[in-house]
Amino acid sequence: xxxxxxxxxxxxxxxxxxxxxxxxxxxxxxxxxxxxxxxxxxxxxxxxxxxxxxxxxxxxxxxxxxxxxxxxxxxxxxxxxxxxxxxxxxxxxxxxxxxxxxxxxxxxxxxxxxxxxxxxxxxxxxxxxxxxxxxxxxxxxxxxxxxxxxxxxxxxxxxxxxxxxxxxxxxxxxxxxxxxxxxxxxxxxxxxxxxxxxxxxxxxxxxxxxxxxxxxxxxxxxxxxxxxxxxxxxxxxxxxxxxxxxxxxxxxxxxxxxxxxxxxxxxxxxxxxxxxxxxxxxxxxxxxxxxxxxxxxxxxxxxxxxxxxxxxxxxxxxxxxxxxxxxxxxxxxxxxxxxxxxxxxxxxxxxxxxxxxxxxxxxxxxxxxxxxxxxxxxxxxxxxxxxxxxxxxxxxxxxxxxxxxxxxxxxxxxxxxxxxxxxxxxxxxxxxxxxxxxxxxxxxxxxxxxxxxxxxxxxxxxxxxxxxxxxxxxxxxxxxxxxxxxxxxxxxx
Amino acid sequence: xxxxxxxxxxxxxxxxxxxxxxxxxxxxxxxxxxxxxxxxxxxxxxxxxxxxxxxxxxxxxxxxxxxxxxxxxxxxxxxxxxxxxxxxxxxxxxxxxxxxxxxxxxxxxxxxxxxxxxxxxxxxxxxxxxxxxxxxxxxxxxxxxxxxxxxxxxxxxxxxxxxxxxxxxxx
Numbered sequence: 001x002x003x004x005x006x007x008x009x010x011x012x013x014x015x016x017x018x019x020x021x022x023x024x025x026x027x028x029x030x031x032x033x034x035x036x037x038x039x040x041x042x043x044x045x046x047x048x049x050x051x052x053x054x055x056x057x058x059x060x061x062x063x064x065x066x067x068x069x070x071x072x073x074x075x076x077x078x079x080x081x082x083x084x085x086x087x088x089x090x091x092x093x094x095x096x097x098x099x100x101x102x103x104x105x106x107x108x109x110x111x112x113x114x115x116x117x118x119x120x121x122x123x124x125x126x127x128x129x130x131x132x133x134x135x136x137x138x139x140x141x142x143x144x145x146x147x148x149x150x151x152x153x154x155x156x157x158x159x160x161x162x163x164x165x166x167x168x169x170x171x172x173x174x175x176x177x178x179x180x181x182x183x184x185x186x187x188x189x190x191x192x193x194x195x196x197x198x199x200x201x202x203x204x205x206x207x208x209x210x211x212x213x214x215x216x217x218x219x220x221x222x223x224x225x226x227x228x229x230x231x232x233x234x235x236x237x238x239x240x241x242x243x244x245x246x247x248x249x250x251x252x253x254x255x256x257x258x259x260x261x262x263x264x265x266x267x268x269x270x271x272x273x274x275x276x277x278x279x280x281x282x283x284x285x286x287x288x289x290x291x292x293x294x295x296x297x298x299x300x301x302x303x304x305x306x307x308x309x310x311x312x313x314x315x316x317x318x319x320x321x322x323x324x325x326x327x328x329x330x331x332x333x334x335x336x337x338x339x340x341x342x343x344x345x346x347x348x349x350x351x352x353x354x355x356x357x358x359x360x361x362x363x364x365x366x367x368x369x370x371x372x373x374x375x376x377x378x379x380x381x382x383x384x385x386x387x388x389x390x391x392x393x394x395x396x397x398x399x400x401x402x403x404x405x406x407x408x409x410x411x412x413x414x415x416x417x418x419x420x421x422x423x424x425x426x427x428x429x430x431x432x433x434x435x436x437x438x439x440x441x442x443x444x445x446x447x448x449x450x451x452x453x454x455x456x457x458x459x460x461x462x463x464x465x466x467x468x469x470x471x472x473x474x475x476x477x478x479x480x481x482x483x484x485x486x487x488x489x490x491x492x493x
Numbered sequence: 494x495x496x497x498x499x500x501x502x503x504x505x506x507x508x509x510x511x512x513x514x515x516x517x518x519x520x521x522x523x524x525x526x527x528x529x530x531x532x533x534x535x536x537x538x539x540x541x542x543x544x545x546x547x548x549x550x551x552x553x554x555x556x557x558x559x560x561x562x563x564x565x566x567x568x569x570x571x572x573x574x575x576x577x578x579x580x581x582x583x584x585x586x587x588x589x590x591x592x593x594x595x596x597x598x599x600x601x602x603x604x605x606x607x608x609x610x611x612x613x614x615x616x617x618x619x620x621x622x623x624x625x626x627x628x629x630x631x632x633x634x635x636x637x638x639x640x641x642x643x644x645x646x647x648x649x650x651x652x653x654x655x656x657x658x659x660x661x662x663x664x
Contacts, residue, residue, distance in 0.1 A: 049636070049642075050635070050640075052640065052642070053640040053641065053642070164560060164563075166556045166557075166559045166560035166563065167556075167560055169552065169556040170517070170520055170553055170556045170557050170560065173549045173550075173552045173553045173556065174520065174553060176545075176549045177524075177527065177546060177549045177550060177553065180545055180546045180549070184542035186542070187535075187541060187542050189534060189535060189541075189542040191531075191534070191542055191546065192527075192530065192546075215586070218582060219579035219582060219583065220579075222578035222579050222581075222582050223574055223575055223576065223578055223579050225575075225578070226613060391610070391613040391614055391615055392610070392613075392615065392624065394609075394613065395606055395609035395610045395613055395624075396606070396624075396628055398582070398586065398609065399602055399605065399606055399609075399628065399629070399632070400632075402586070402589065402590065402602075402605075403598075403602075403632055403636060403644075406598070406642070406644065406645070407636055407640070407642045410642060410643035410644075412590060412593060412594070412645065415590045415593075416590065419583075419586055419587070419590065423583065426579060427516060428516065430574060431516045433516070445545075445549075448545075449544075449545040452540075452544070452545065452548075453540040453544060453545070456540045456544075457540055461540070
């Protein structure tokens with residue numbers, strides 16, 4: 001049965017329109033990922049509106065192309081100008097930039113390309129193999145377990161985003177509070193709608209996401225001064241394919257980074273940046289006799305970081321597609337993209353939409369093959385993208401934000417929601433509040449609320465229902481620990 | 494010992510603490526208002542429509558208060574940030590959205606993009622004209638004519654004068 005779906009998924013993914021959208025997505029992802037400050041999250045949030053009228057599979061091809069392309073391309077400025085294009089490429093600097101200083105930037109970029117391919121490919125294979133098993137196990141989950149999972153997703157992202165767990169929790173709970181606006185899903189009561197028809201179906205969370213990641217980031221860039229925010233790259237990075245000795249050196253570490261990065265990426269909240277730092281750190285432990293030493297331009301350091309961060313992309317989709325719990329802020333937006341098409345990520349997806357899922361899986365594998373080809377053939381061109389002045393890009397991005405909000409329902413109300421979210425997001429960033437937990441809160445609120453209320457109804461109001469389910473209890477204890485541990489540490493200090 | 498630390502932290506709260514944490518104070522006030530509003534929802538047992546807003550608001554109050562009392566060092570000084578440019582961009586966005594029902598998407602976007610590009614120090618007239626006419630026209634065709642998104646139309650519907658393209662929806 002699975003083979004049949006894989007074959008059908010491959011046929012769907014290889015349709016010309018799907019391949020065209022993948023390629024377009026990868027090119028857009030590489031364009032934005034190559035420019036420091038343009039994150040994968042922002043790019044996907046801003047360009048999400050282009051998928052509203054596509055069918056779900058084709059929409060996902062475009063978005064996953066952007067995702068993979070941006071995470072890969074973040075390595076290019078990290079290597080060339082010591083500034084990661086996306087946060088997940090921060091660890092690539094350690095060895096990538098020294099290589100660049102030694103005149104080996106082209107070699108470093110090609111190594112990063114191969115490692116990104118290996119890490120990404122392994123992570124999609126892990127997604128294909130493990131997610132049906134997890135989804136099958138999750139079929140036995142009931143309301144208490146789903147409530148516990150939603151709480152866990154929120155607490156863990158709150159604890160790993162930004163410097164302060166309390167700020168992360170405020171941000172996440174704020175997202176949950178915003179999600180309560182609209183008709184109560186159980187009783188039909190109108191909550192906080194202020195008699196506005198546009199609010200009956202709730203706040204459009206995609207408008208909020210565009211505001212938080214597009215508008216707020218735009219405000220931040222203008223505050224920093226975009227006209228002075230320009231880098232110049234004149235290095236020649238063209239050259240042959242990676243040498244056999246480089247491939248021999250990096251393939252084992254890339255494979256290891258791929259496995260570890262997939263595992264880390266599958267933990268809700270742990271994104272590509274954490275995956276890359278951990279895989280890099282592990283590589284330095286695995287290879288104690290590295291020559292040159294790590295941090296002094298070792299290609300295996302570049303490979304470890306790049307395989308780790310790209311592996312997190314497939315890993316992040318495991319909880320997203322199997323449990324409906326986003327692995328990171330990008331997968332939260334991908335959930336939003338699926339919900340627009342009435343596709344509900346979660347355990348039921350494997351029974352309801354197996355063909356769509358396997359199209360996504362095979363399509364994501366193809367995306368990494370394309371990234372390998374484009375990365376190796378076009379390194380010289382991608383490096384030049386860093387020179388694009390941001391003065392041109394930000395006005396167009398802000399215009400795309402507005403049209404993205406309008407395209408949701410064809411009304412201006414969502415544009416105001418987006419703008420309000422942008423102002424709130426900017427103020428929150430100024431005050432050190434991370435924004436990713438807010439997006440997760442928005443996505444997780446319906447899961448958390450419905451399952452909390454259903455659990456309490458089943459137990460006649462007794463919280464014992466969460467204690468008598470071993471799975472729910474363990475997950476809730478982990479959640480409490482995630483929030484309390486930093487607090488205990490702070491008190492001790 | 495923990496109790497003493499909490500008492501010390503509460504003792505440190507002053508007007509200055511509240512002023513230097515405007516967002517935390519704002520979130521607490523909003524949460525209190527939400528709790529007050531949610532308390533008026535119809536009583537549908539313990540687990541009615543008010544439960545979740547009250548639980549999340551209470552959570553916000555607790556964490557925002559802890560954050561404030563903790564004097565978390567991660568807060569940035571707003572005075573260090575030049576809020577002038579974002580305010581200008583915000584103003585342009587507000588003007589753009591307000592004017593869209595009158596000017597329509599196509600013309601409104603041209604003016605908005607032209608103004609924002611000019612504000613972003615783009616001074617080349619050919620470039621300004623090419624981008625501020627070309628990008629909105631391209632987006633108009635993609636969203637309005639291909640994706641069939643209902644874009645705001647001007648009082649004088651000039652965008653209808655643009656040539657049609659074959660429909661490619663439902664890809």
